[in-house]
Amino acid sequence: MILFGSSISPFVRKVLVFAIEQGAPIELKSLGLGSTDPDFLRASPFRKMPALTDGDYTLADSSAIVHYLDAVRPGSGLIPTNPRERGRTIWFDEFADTIVGAVMGKMFFNRIVSPMFLKRPGDLDAADTAEREELPTLLDYLEREVDGKHFLVGGRLTLADIAVASPFANFGHLGCDMARWPAAEAYVEAILARASFAGIIEREKAFFAKQAQTV
Ligand SMILES: N[C@@H](CCC(=O)N[C@@H](CS)C(=O)NCC(=O)O)C(=O)O
Structure with missing residues (x-):
């Protein structure tokens, strides 16, 4: 199976960690972004990453891909079968992709992606507004949900933790301060310290350090 994309995308990182x-x-x-790799274009009709090929089968979208991976290789428990746990897991995946992802995207795109990769200034006002007005609301929610727990659903690692923690690697690259949300901060740190995340994040940090030297 081949996954197309960059792990700097929270959606790509989510799939990679799920597979690991x-x-x-x-x-x-x-x-x-903007790759014209023909295999990627074949797998991703709207040119978004990640996309997957498994032989002659192609699939786009991180959530579609993790559900496919789970169906191909069942039994990991990462997507629970218990109805209530399963519902909560899918909710947190959705929360991560749309709510956290939207806020993170405004900050990460405008402060890092646009100047570093697209070579044009980002909208720093939009990034600052998202950090000031939107980020606290979702961290307040996560702080309440975590409430000292190690995992969000069922007392063990699930897709919920992988999906929610993934964009926080981007907040980490941005140097965001989570001290006002100690439970959420400790929870995210512990999930991102797992070997499945840690190796990927180290490579991303090395990449950014190298980019900084060339600027
Ligand atoms: N819902 C999609 C979102 C994918 C997505 O928006 N990926 C971004 C990178 S973080 C992308 O490829 N953007 C390029 C574009 O929109 O043209 C998923 O979960 O995979």
């Missing part, structure tokens, strides 16, 4: 935790063999074919 599951023990699924997956190869990352690294590519950036």
Whole structure:
């Protein structure tokens, strides 16, 4: 199986970590925004990353891909079968992708992606507004949900933790301060310290350090 994208995308990172935790063999074919790689374009009709190929099968969207991976290799428990746990897991995946992802995207795109990769200034006012007005609301929610727990659903690692923690690696690259939300901060730190996340994040940090040297 080949996954197309860059792990700097929270959606790509989510799929990679899910596959690692599951023990699924997956190869990352690294590519950036706007790639015209023909295999990527075949797999991603709207040119968004991640996209997957598994032989002649193609699939786009991080949530579609993790559900496919889970169906191909069942039994990891990362997507629970218990109805209530399953519902909550899908909710947190959705919360991560749309609510956290939207806020993180405004901050990360305008402060890092646009100047570093697209070579044009980002909208720093939009990034600052998102950090000031939107980020606290979602961190207040996460602080309440975590409430000293190690995992969001069922007392064990699930897709919920992988999906919610993934964009926080981007907030980490941005140097966001989470001290006002100590439970959420400790929870996110512990999930991102897992071997499945840590190796990927180290490589991203090395990449950003190298980019900074070339500017
Ligand atoms: N819901 C999608 C979101 C994917 C997405 O928006 N990826 C961004 C990178 S973080 C992308 O490829 N953007 C390029 C574009 O919109 O043209 C998923 O979960 O995979």
